[in-house]
Amino acid sequence: MTDPRAEAVPVRLGLVGCGAFGGYVLDAVRDLPGVAVVAVADPDPARRDRLAGAHGTAACDSFEALLARPDVDAVAITTPPATHAAMAVAALRAGKHVFCEKPLAVSAAEAAEVRDAADTSPGVLVVDHVLRYNPVLRMLERLREEGLLDAPRRFAFENDASDEDLDPGHWFWDPSHSGGILVEHGVHFFDAARSLLGSEPTSVQAAAVARDPAGPVDIVVATAVHPGGAVATHTHSFTHAHRCERQLTRLDYGFAEARVTGWIPTYATVTAWTDDEGAGRWQELPARAAELLHVPGLTPHGEDRVSVTVHRDAGAPGPCRGRGVERTAPHRVEAVVDLGGEARKQYVYAGSVRAAFADLLRCARDGGTPVADAYAGLTAVAVAETATRAAESGATLPVVLPSAAARAGSGSGRVRVGDV
Numbered sequence: 262m263t264d265p266r267a268e269a270v271p272v273r274l275g276l277v278g279c280g281a282f283g284g285y286v287l288d289a290v291r292d293l294p295g296v297a298v299v300a301v302a303d304p305d306p307a308r309r310d311r312l313a314g315a316h317g318t319a320a321c322d323s324f325e326a327l328l329a330r331p332d333v334d335a336v337a338i339t340t341p342p343a344t345h346a347a348m349a350v351a352a353l354r355a356g357k358h359v360f361c362e363k364p365l366a367v368s369a370a371e372a373a374e375v376r377d378a379a380d381t382s383p384g385v386l387v388v389d390h391v392l393r394y395n396p397v398l399r400m401l402e403r404l405r406e407e408g409l410l411d412a413p414r415r416f417a418f419e420n421d422a423s424d425e426d427l428d429p430g431h432w433f434w435d436p437s438h439s440g441g442i443l444v445e446h447g448v449h450f451f452d453a454a455r456s457l458l459g460s461e462p463t464s465v466q467a468a469a470v471a472r473d474p475a476g477p478v479d480i481v482v483a484t485a486v487h488p489g490g491a492v493a494t495h496t497h498s499f500t501h502a503h504r505c506e507r508q509l510t511r512l513d514y515g516f517a518e519a520r521v522t523g524w525i526p527t528y529a530t531v532t533a534w535t536d537d538e539g540a541g542r543w544q545e546l547p548a549r550a551a552e553l554l555h556v557p558g559l560t561p562h563g564e565d566r567v568s569v570t571v572h573r574d575a576g577a578p579g580p581c582r583g584r585g586v587e588r589t590a591p592h593r594v595e596a597v598v599d600l601g602g603e604a605r606k607q608y609v610y611a612g613s614v615r616a617a618f619a620d621l622l623r624c625a626r627d628g629g630t631p632v633a634d635a636y637a638g639l640t641a642v643a644v645a646e647t648a649t650r651a652a653e654s655g656a657t658l659p660v661v662l663p664s665a666a667a668r669a670g671s672g673s674g675r676v677r678v679g680d681v
């Protein structure tokens with residue numbers, strides 16, 4: 262492997278899976294400083310030749326051929342979900358860095374194998390959980406860290422997604438290839454909820470609905486209970502025309518509410534009730550927009566906007582109370598976080614993929630744990646798999662994470678909350 266500490270030497274990237282998202286990933290990361298795309302692999306000759314031609318790389322006919330190349334330091338895995346775990350484990354055992362598309366695996370047991378391989382490999386693994394590299398969500402987390410927002414008690418994601426390009430034969434509908442909707446797509450939001458709520462769920466119940474008895478499941482709902490009296494609801498409905506797609510994440514912070522639009526968030530409103538000191542701090546936020554929205558590796562387009570309006574004495578001056586918490590909060594804050602709305606979705610999406618890859622490069626060079634590491638990937642898959650079983654059984658099921666087979670070399674030093 263190339264000495265990752267030698268900044269002048271680029272990490273040489275090979276990508277497996279030359280489909281729709283493989284091309285998207287290469288376009289997003291190809292001009293990052295410190296990376297050189299050297300090879301792509303796919304059993305489909307037309308697909309691999311097209312991508313190899315577009316990026317001027319070698320073309321391999323299999324993952325094994327890609328992995329055997331001595332000039333590949335890092336592997337991006339953009340194949341269908343059921344193939345991810347075995348490829349990630351093989352690449353990590355070969356000492357490569359791994360950029361793995363979500364989901365990390367289609368079962369928690371397989372995801373745990375990847376986590377164990379990552380814990381003992383010199384390679385760094387990042388799961389492409391793009392929401393963890395989103396400026397709007399990062400800003401909400403910062404406001405919570407600074408105490409302007411309380412711990413959320415509710416996370417509710419409503420996803421009216423499109424099935425317009427998903428023909429009946431697409432692997433997406435086949436759980437043996439995709440893991441099912443809660444795994445294939447749900448992991449993004451189980452991981453986002455984990456980050457925003459600051460905890461891992463303890464139990465989950467769920468429902469899965471098919472359009473007709475012979476048709477595939479296309480609507481799923483999962484409700485995950487988090488410790489500390491918080492609950493997250495995840496709804497995914499792959500039943501819409503593209504033009505009718507809409508997504509909303511609602512976060513209930515008690516004295517404040519955030520409404521985040523887009524599955525790739527590009528716009529949010531926050532309404533908060535606060536006191537004199539809080540009102541002053543909220544009013545300082547627009548001047549701090551760049552710092553609050555900063556995500557390492559993501560270049561802002563220059564028109565990001567945070568605006569704050571304080572309606573002083575909008576409520577009665579005396580104390581108010583909710584869930585046993587009493588506060589003096591006479592002022593209502595209306596904040597808007599605007600990355601340009603839906604028109605900027607692709608900019609922010611590609612930027613988040615780029616930021617996730619930059620996280621890998623940074624950890625490979627300097628050490629440290631990526632934001633979306635193998636443990637994040639494992640946790641999301643474990644919740645998703647439990648939710649899938651809960652929908653099948655109708656039971657409320659505990660979320661149990663497989664224990665680590667090997668911790669040595671993890672380097673993260675993190676407490677593995679939830680391990681048994």
Ligand SMILES: NC(=O)c1ccc[n+]([C@@H]2O[C@H](COP(=O)([O-])OP(=O)(O)OC[C@H]3O[C@@H](n4cnc5c(N)ncnc54)[C@H](O)[C@@H]3O)[C@@H](O)[C@H]2O)c1
Nearest residue numbers: 278279280281282283303304305339340341342362363389
């Ligand atoms: N992070 C995100 O926001 C995001 C968005 C879209 C897709 N994805 C993920 O990207 C992955 C790929 O999705 P896609 O839409 O590009 O799928 P796709 O079907 O368009 O492409 C998959 C490619 O993998 C190839 N392939 C299949 N098995 C292979 C194997 N064993 N070895 C080598 N190549 C193999 C196929 O020939 C195909 O070219 C999925 O895991 C999906 O969940 C992630």
